[in-house]
Amino acid sequence: MNDTALGEFDLIRRYFTAGAHRHTRTSLGIGDDCAILRPQPGFDLAVTVDTLVEGVHFLAGTDAERLGHKALAVNLSDLAAMGAQPAWVTLALTLPHVDEAWLSAFSSGFLALAKRSDVELVGGDTTRGPLSITVQAMGYVEADKALRRSGAKAGDAVYVTGSVGLAGVGLKSLLGYYDGVASEAIKQLEQPEARVQAGRELLGFAHACIDVSDGLSADLGHILDASKVGAALDWEALPLHDEVRQYIARTGDWLPPLVAGDDYELCFTMPPQHEPQLAAALAAVGTGFTRIGMIESEPGLRLLRNGQLQQLPVSGYQHFRK
Amino acid sequence: MNDTALGEFDLIRRYFTAGAHRHTRTSLGIGDDCAILRPQPGFDLAVTVDTLVEGVHFLAGTDAERLGHKALAVNLSDLAAMGAQPAWVTLALTLPHVDEAWLSAFSSGFLALAKRSDVELVGGDTTRGPLSITVQAMGYVEADKALRRSGAKAGDAVYVTGSVGLAGVGLKSLLGYYDGVASEAIKQLEQPEARVQAGRELLGFAHACIDVSDGLSADLGHILDASKVGAALDWEALPLHDEVRQYIARTGDWLPPLVAGDDYELCFTMPPQHEPQLAAALAAVGTGFTRIGMIESEPGLRLLRNGQLQQLPVSGYQHFRK
CATH class of the missing domain: 3.30.1330.10 (PurM-like, N-terminal domain)
Known part of the structure; x- marks a missing residue:
């Protein structure tokens, strides 16, 4: 829904x-x-x-x-x-x-x-x-196996499939706000691939899962709310497509990986000891994934960037807010 | 759908x-x-x-x-x-x-x-x-019991629950085309009751069934098409609410019972020998029904009215036709 x-x-x-x-x-x-x-x-x-x-x-x-x-x-x-x-x-x-x-x-x-x-x-x-x-x-x-938002536990690592922020750069390009190379970004925006096989492989491994449709911080925020936990993300770990790296280098705007929607990657939490097993399973379906942070018991979403830990607002695109 | x-x-x-x-x-x-x-x-x-x-x-x-x-x-x-x-x-x-x-x-x-x-x-x-x-x-x-449109057979009688044309008179009233009494008609238009219990009771009796959302002739027409049969309806048998009778008497327009939509009654076909059993079952859920015609092997929809048998166009409200 x-x-x-x-x-x-x-x-x-x-x-x-x-x-x-x-x-x-x-x-x-x-x-x-x-x-x-x-x-x-x-x-x-x-x-x-x-x-x-x-x-x-x-x-x-x-x-x-x-x-x-x-x-x-x-x-x-x-x-x-x-x-x-x-x-x-x-x-x-x-x-x-x-x-x-x-x-x-x-x-x-x-x-x-x-x-x-x-x-x-x-x-x-x-x-x-x-x-x-x-x-x-x-x-x-x-039965009883569906991946919910509410199962994240302190000590889980946070992961995301593919990369984040790519579709957002595509939208900026289509709207004329960005004139750099964005062909893959536009493709990601207009022809996203749902991570169906990856989702199937996550059953039995992931504690919580959501798709990144409204932006990483907003969607991970839903997991945190539903699971009554917090998280800390590591900026350096975020998987970025070359077109997103170029966008950030040229514009100085580093927010798309965190707040731009429409990537339709899966963000999930899992005890890190499952990583090798899941890596084999996801490799078999051609989906990469990256560890981007940790679930913590302290509520809120924090980002470590340039040696500074900052609070991130848990929000994304909202149809009915101005 | x-x-x-x-x-x-x-x-x-x-x-x-x-x-x-x-x-x-x-x-x-x-x-x-x-x-x-x-x-x-x-x-x-x-x-x-x-x-x-x-x-x-x-x-x-x-x-x-x-x-x-x-x-x-x-x-x-x-x-x-x-x-x-x-x-x-x-x-x-x-x-x-x-x-x-x-x-x-x-x-x-x-x-x-x-x-x-x-x-x-x-x-x-x-x-x-x-x-x-x-x-x-x-x-x-x-399993395998769902009432389809395609099961009508020559020799079945055609039935409809409740009455037909009432919501159509309500719409004419709301649009200002009719100034007679239409309070029940407006209620039928704006607050229709789905015939859920009646539909459940029809399982095992009816050969074919459809809900009358686009008008009796159009919806019965779908049964006829899907079942590759025809039907003859008897105008005198059509169940009409008093407000519909008054509308016809005052305006001379007798089409609403056949072509007006939004009544959400069930039109179904059934071998007439089941009538007594079904009457008992539907009485128990408070739904009346009326025999209005017969399924025939000759394709098309015919209406007997004032001693004349006329072909009825099988059509109703169509969003994309002018």
Whole structure:
């Protein structure tokens, strides 16, 4: 469900969770990357929903094929963050008018990723209105094994797959705020790959996991809140793509790796002794990961940078905050 | 999913079903009121998704509490049409701005119906943008028992629960096209009740079922298409509310019972010998039903009215047709 921005989450919690009805077969309700449903004993189903609105989540004029890919990928990423195996998806598409070239490209991007991920589109609703795309994804996860945000423990190390801040540099480039090389950054922004196989491999190793959709500090902050712990990150350890290093060198702005969203990497915590085993498992699925800090019992998020320990605000992109 | 308007359905089928990937555990994909998923042998899950857009599905300024109720009810109605027992729902809400009074009223209408229906809200996404509401509902149905559109057989009778055309008269009243009494009609339009218990009782009796969201002729037309049969309806048999009878008497317009949508009654076909048994079962859940015609092997939809048999166009409200 990825209601990770604080403003959104506050809204949902305030109006839709207080006093809401609980179903006896729900294992985990609102508040994590996915809900976990238990239709039958011994069997769990992970469910997530995300909306992309033109002008909010993507720029007007975004290539339709890439948009189709991304609309599915961001939901697969929520399943990945729970360690679930994607299976089914529904699509609610609101369009201002019927544009056959757009529909053909959008569906082609969406369906190509679905096929590659063994995901079937099983429900749809198309409506006339301002362009927006709502995708709900469902996947399997072994009973009681789903990776929650709430399991981080002091002494765990903090890890992230791939690199951080790349999509954020891509957005700055597309918006005209940055004129350096950003081709990989734009690709990361427009065609993210959900870390589904990596999420599956994390089952049994990771104590807590989230996908980095709103920025590392905000998303790790959700783990810290849910787990009632704190963390210290080491700036030097953050995995940065060359295009991000160049961006920082040229602009002096070092914040994207911490606050920029849309990377769809997995941030997780794990006892560091599992590192060798996990390294072998993730190498087999072609995903790199990096230790970037430690979970501590003291609340809050701290960053060690240039020999200084500083408090980091736990925040990211918030739709309803100004 | 209720992609029952032909324009919408064509779109979905054309771009999103041709060549789309199938998952091995899907029992029924796109094209009925719900998809049927089979996560485990012997266990089926019905899934549906519907979007309501301001100015398309509801008038600007519609009471938020009633809108919250209706956004859930229309999805429960799709589950009812499959004979499924609702269990879980997700909500993607796009709002132009945070209006606390609106959110409070909307959530109150939504959650009250959820509680009454033993449904839990398990996922949410709130986004800034033009007002639209996408709800996905999930429910249980006994393995291989789900009521499909495709099972109607020549010799079945055609039935409908409640009455038809009432919500359509409500809409005409709200739009200022009709100045007669329409209080029950407006209530039917704004606060429809999904026929969930009736749908459960239909399992084992009905051969085919659909909910009447786009108008009786359009929705029955979907059964006829999917079942490769035709039907003849008897105008005199159509169950009409007094406000609809008055509307017809005053305006001369007799079409709403056949073409107006939003009633959310169930239209189903069944061998007529089951009538007494079903009557007892539906009486126990407080739902009336009426025989309105017969399924015939000759394709098409015919209406006997004033001694004349006329062909009815199989069409209803279509978002993308002018």
